Amino acid sequence: MDKTDDDRHVTSLTLDLKKVSHNLKRIRATVGSDGVIAVVKGFGYGTNAPALSKLLEREGVDYLAVAYVEEGVRLREDGVSAPILVMNPDSMTFDALKKYHLEPTIVSMVQLRSYINWRESSEKTPQRIHLNFDSGMHRLGFKDEELSDVVEILRVTENIEIATVYTHLAGAESPSLDPLTLKQFERYDNICTQLRTGFKGSHLLQSFKTHALNSSGVVRFPDHKYDFVRVGIALLGSELSHKDWGLKQAVSFNTVVSQVIKLPKNEGLSYGFTDASTKDRTIAWIPVGYADGYPRSLSNGVGQVCVGKGAEKFMAKVVGRICMDLTAIDVTEGNVKAGDPVELFGEEISLNEIAAKAGTISYEIISNIHQRVVRK
Numbered sequence: 001m002d003k004t005d006d007d008r009h010v011t012s013l014t015l016d017l018k019k020v021s022h023n024l025k026r027i028r029a030t031v032g033s034d035g036v037i038a039v040v041k042g043f044g045y046g047t048n049a050p051a052l053s054k055l056l057e058r059e060g061v062d063y064l065a066v067a068y069v070e071e072g073v074r075l076r077e078d079g080v081s082a083p084i085l086v087m088n089p090d091s092m093t094f095d096a097l098k099k100y101h102l103e104p105t106i107v108s109m110v111q112l113r114s115y116i117n118w119r120e121s122s123e124k125t126p127q128r129i130h131l132n133f134d135s136g137m138h139r140l141g142f143k144d145e146e147l148s149d150v151v152e153i154l155r156v157t158e159n160i161e162i163a164t165v166y167t168h169l170a171g172a173e174s175p176s177l178d179p180l181t182l183k184q185f186e187r188y189d190n191i192c193t194q195l196r197t198g199f200k201g202s203h204l205l206q207s208f209k210t211h212a213l214n215s216s217g218v219v220r221f222p223d224h225k226y227d228f229v230r231v232g233i234a235l236l237g238s239e240l241s242h243k244d245w246g247l248k249q250a251v252s253f254n255t256v257v258s259q260v261i262k263l264p265k266n267e268g269l270s271y272g273f274t275d276a277s278t279k280d281r282t283i284a285w286i287p288v289g290y291a292d293g294y295p296r297s298l299s300n301g302v303g304q305v306c307v308g309k310g311a312e313k314f315m316a317k318v319v320g321r322i323c324m325d326l327t328a329i330d331v332t333e334g335n336v337k338a339g340d341p342v343e344l345f346g347e348e349i350s351l352n353e354i355a356a357k358a359g360t361i362s363y364e365i366i367s368n369i370h371q372r373v374v375r376k
Contacts, residue, residue: 010255010256010287011253011254011255011287011288011292011373011374012253012254012255012373012374012375012376013046013047013251013252013253013369013373013374013375013376014251014252014253014254014346014375014376015044015047015048015051015052015236015250015251015375015376016248016250016251016252017051017052017055017250019237019248019249019250020052020055020056020235020236020237020250021055021059022246022247022248023234023235023236023237023247023248023250024036024038024056024059024061024235026245026246026247027218027229027231027234027235027245027247030222030245031218031222031225031229032222032225033225033228033229034060035062035209035211035225035227035228035229036061036062036228036229036230036231037061037062037063037064037065037085037211037228037229037230037231038053038056038061038063038064038065038231038232038235039064039065039066039214039230039231039232040052040053040056040064040065040066040071040075040232041065041066041067041068041071041087041232042067042071042367043071045232045233045236045363045366045367046293046366046367046368046369047236047251047366047375048375048376049071049074049075049078050074050075050078050079050080052235053075053078053080053082054078054079054080056082056235057080057081057082061082062083062228063082063083063084063085063103063228064080064082064083064084064085065084065085065086065087065230065232066084066085066086066087067086067087067088068086068088068089068090068093069086069089069090069093069096069097069100069102070093071086072084072086072100072102073096073100073102076100076101076102083103084101084102084103085102085103085105085130085163085164086102086103086104086105087105087132087140088105088107088140089102089104089105091111091114091115091118094114094115094118094122095122098122098127103128103129103130103163104129104130105129105130105131105132105166106129106130106131106132107132107140107141107142108140108141108142109142109146109149109150112150112153112154113153115129116153116157119157119159119160125159127159127160127161128160128161128162128163129160129161129162129163130162130163130164130165130166131150131162131164131165131166131195131208132165132166132167132168133147133165133166133167133188133191134167135167135168135184135185135187135188135191135212136170136180136183136184136187137167137168137169137170137184139168140168141167141168144187144191147191147194147195147198148198150195151194151195151198151199154199154205155198155199155202155205159204160204160205161204161205162199162204162205162206162207162208163208163209164208164209164210164211164227164228165191165192165195165208165209165210166210166211166212166230167184167188167191167212168212168214169181169184169212169213169214169216169217170184172213172214172216172217172220172221173216173220175220181217181221184212185212185221185224188212192210195208209226209227209228210226210227210228211226211227211228211229211230212224212226212230213225213226213229213230213231214230214231214232215231215232215233215234217229218231218234219234219245233362233363233366234247235250236249236250236251236351236366237249237250237251238251238350238351238352238362238366249345249346249347249350249351251345251346251351251366252343252345252346252347253294253343253344253345253346253369253373254341254342254343254344254346255286255287255288255341255342255344256286256287256338256339256340256341256342257284257285257286257307257331257336257337257338257339257340257342258284258285258286258287258326258338259284259285259338260282260283260284260285260331260336260337260338261282261283261285262280262281262282262283263277263280263281263282263283264280265277265278265279265280265281266278268320269283269319269320269328270319270320270321270322270323270328271320271321271323272320272321274299274300274320274321275300275301275319275320275321279332280332281319281330281332282330282331282332282334282336283319283328283329283330283331284307284316284328284329284331284336284340284342285326285327285328285329286305286326286327286328286329286342287325287326288325288326288327288344288373289322289323289324289325289326289327290322290323290324291324291325291370291372292325292369292370292372292373293365293368293369293370293373294322294327294344295322295354295358295360295365295368296321296322297357297358297359297360298318298322298354298357298358299318299320299321299322300318300319300320300321301317301318301319302318302357302358303317303318303322303354303357303358304316304317304318304329304349305318305329305342305343305344305349306342306343306346306348306349307329307331307334307336307340307341307342308334308336308340308341309341312334312335313348314333314334315348315349316329316330316331316333316334317329317330329342345365351365351366
């Protein structure tokens with residue numbers, strides 16, 4: 001009998017789809033809107049994009065959103081049929097957009113002209129597009145001064161429907177940046193008003209939907225919900241400091257103990273012989289390292305994991321330097337043996353806690369979990 005991936009690997013990233021469903025319901029209830037664009041870019045933030053997308057499709061989200069065309073193509077090949085918004089398509093992928101029924105975001109005048117030229121030469125049927133406007137983040141998106149040109153070009157182009165017009169918030173998670181976020185809302189509202197005026201008389205152009213709120217924006221600015229909310233990591237229950245919403249952490253990173261050793265006092269360990277102690281210690285090695293996406297910055301007592309289960313579980317500090325494939329933890333206070341379960345983040349240790357200790361954000365932690373880690 002052939003071994004499965006689960007037989008060969010002991011480190012796993014588990015996505016709890018029931019908790020994702022719960023989080024979606026909580027977001028809809030709290031914001032008071034059924035209009036949801038579910039962001040599943042980065043292969044579902046490093047989890048399981050097909051499984052996540054199929055669940056969200058069953059839950060009736062309005063759109064799935066990906067960054068690049070290849071992500072949308074993979075979802076189509078995996079049997080996902082929900083509308084898919086592509087946030088950053090390249091002109092070389094316009095044929096694939098058509099073939100796989102993906103809806104492109106247009107972000108610049110150069111891209112708009114390229115898209116219209118492609119349509120005139122290869123595609124005459126009605127096509128839905130999305131427009132991204134820069135309201136202050138200064139990343140992708142049309143500029144204010146290009147608005148009249150956008151209107152002029154699209155008004156004389158046949159069979160194009162503007163599905164949505166949207167913007168990205170640059171600092172919605174930070175109260176100190178609220179004045180700038182509010183200014184973004186003001187600029188975005190003005191852009192939408194001018195577009196509706198400019199497209200007056202054309203139902204395909206002026207009946208677009210709106211969205212600006214990302215996960216942090218939904219949490220902190222629910223009164224600015226627009227037609228859709230655009231959420232990704234909040235669906236995984238990892239939005240910062242809002243447990244009062246009743247969100248559940250839907251992703252866990254787990255492994256098992258590989259080996260337990262006794263370490264005499266005054267002995268360092270791992271590369272560099274670091275993290276010596278004045279006391280004898282019991283050390284457990286776990287088969288996960290920075291190649292798996294467990295940050296090296298958690299070395300030398302910065303990070304901690306949860307060892308064991310039930311009444312016997314306890315927190316154990318990371319000791320020494322995290323290696324490419326292995327991490328040492330201090331289990332002196334517990335009765336630990338090879339094979340015991342270890343949680344890196346999940347029910348006991350939040351993803352946000354790990355990110356804070358590593359000096360980064362939860363998005364980076366979860367999207368960096370390597371593909372050799374089994375997805376469940």
